[in-house]
Amino acid sequence: MEKETFIEEILNSADAIKPVAPSEDLFYKIQNKMEAKNHSQEYSKWLIAASIAILISINTLLFFSKTKMNTNKIAVLVENTDNQIY
Amino acid sequence: MKDKQPDFKFLYNQYATLVYNLALHYLQNAEDAEEITQDVFVQVFQSINTFKNDSSLKTWLYRITINKSLDFLKHKKSKKRFFIFGNKSESETEWNRITTFEHPGIVLENKEKAKILFTVINSLPENLKTAFILTKIDGLSNPEVAEIMQISISAVESLVFRAKNTLKEKLSIFFEEYYKNSKNKSSK
Numbered sequence: 001m002e003k004e005t006f007i008e009e010i011l012n013s014a015d016a017i018k019p020v021a022p023s024e025d026l027f028y029k030i031q032n033k034m035e036a037k038n039h040s041q042e043y044s045k046w047l048i049a050a051s052i053a054i055l056i057s058i059n060t061l062l063f064f065s066k067t068k069m070n071t072n073k074i075a076v077l078v079e080n081t082d083n084q085i086y
Numbered sequence: 087m088k089d090k091q092p093d094f095k096f097l098y099n100q101y102a103t104l105v106y107n108l109a110l111h112y113l114q115n116a117e118d119a120e121e122i123t124q125d126v127f128v129q130v131f132q133s134i135n136t137f138k139n140d141s142s143l144k145t146w147l148y149r150i151t152i153n154k155s156l157d158f159l160k161h162k163k164s165k166k167r168f169f170i171f172g173n174k175s176e177s178e179t180e181w182n183r184i185t186t187f188e189h190p191g192i193v194l195e196n197k198e199k200a201k202i203l204f205t206v207i208n209s210l211p212e213n214l215k216t217a218f219i220l221t222k223i224d225g226l227s228n229p230e231v232a233e234i235m236q237i238s239i240s241a242v243e244s245l246v247f248r249a250k251n252t253l254k255e256k257l258s259i260f261f262e263e264y265y266k267n268s269k270n271k272s273s274k
Contacts (some may be wrong), residue, residue, distance in 0.1 A: 007257045010206075011250075013199035014223045020190045022106040022123055027098050029120075030127045037128065 094131050101144070102127075105151050107191065111219045112155035114189045114204050122158060126151050141233060148220075148234045156212055206256045210249060217245035218253070 105126050109119035129150055137146060192200045207215055213235070220231045221242070228246075232239045 003258060003261050006261050007254055010199050010203050010257055011222075011253065013196050013203050016193065016196045017111075017189070017191045017200065017223060018193075019103055019107045020110070021103050022120055026102065026106075026120060026123060027095065030098070030124050030131075033124055033128050034131060037132075 097130070097134075097143075098127060101147050104144070105147055108148065108151045108219075108224060109155050110189055110191060111223050112152075112215075113158065114187050116188055116190050118158065122151065122154050125154050129154075145230075145233050152216055152234070156216075159208075202257070202260065203253075206253050206260065209256060210252060214245055214249040214252060217242055218249035221246050 102123065106119055106123045109122040109126075110116070113119050113122065126147065130147065137143070141149075187197075187201050187204070189200065189204070207218060210218065216235060217231060220226045220234065221228065226234075228239050228242045231242045235242065237245075
């Protein structure tokens, strides 16, 4: 076979490609995929909300415990009524 | 006033064949093309309310399908490279052989020629590949391709011209290799 003929035949083979329809259940697969995606998005939202709540709780606990420690230190200083510096 | 929810089933019926066939032209495998079609429609259904109407819905679908198909091919190629420890072959005749070629739109008697065609198409750079597939296989006009690729009509013409020339060069090399191999086999 001549090279030019070969090249032409290969390039022209694209003309014989016919459109085909996808499988009939593809739409339902898409619906299932969307539902799965929505569920995972809901789960992620709850996870993020829970993480933020835990962080806020820890920070609040730390803040109040630190405040209590500072209060105790001040109380100790105040209790020392002896005006002796040394 | 309540926003009207898009009719997904209607949208799917209108464009499923278009999306599926375009994915087939890129991937030449029915299973992979179905996976891409699913991903395209999931993305479309999820972001349809944010669609700005800058272009037509059809153009938007074309762009999403092309991007997802090209990403799929890149991902496949990087997996292959991993398995051969990152070495990329320098040989001109090292074609990207299609191991799972099953394009259902091709009849049996045309299969071998089409397989060779898609083998060389797969070796083209992305922009040449896209321009060639959209014009010569999908049958779109140059203005339609220009809108999809967001380039000028003359740029599309240039890409198609370059794609054809590159394909002819590669087919010429392929022919010589094929003819050489046949000659060697017949002389043994």
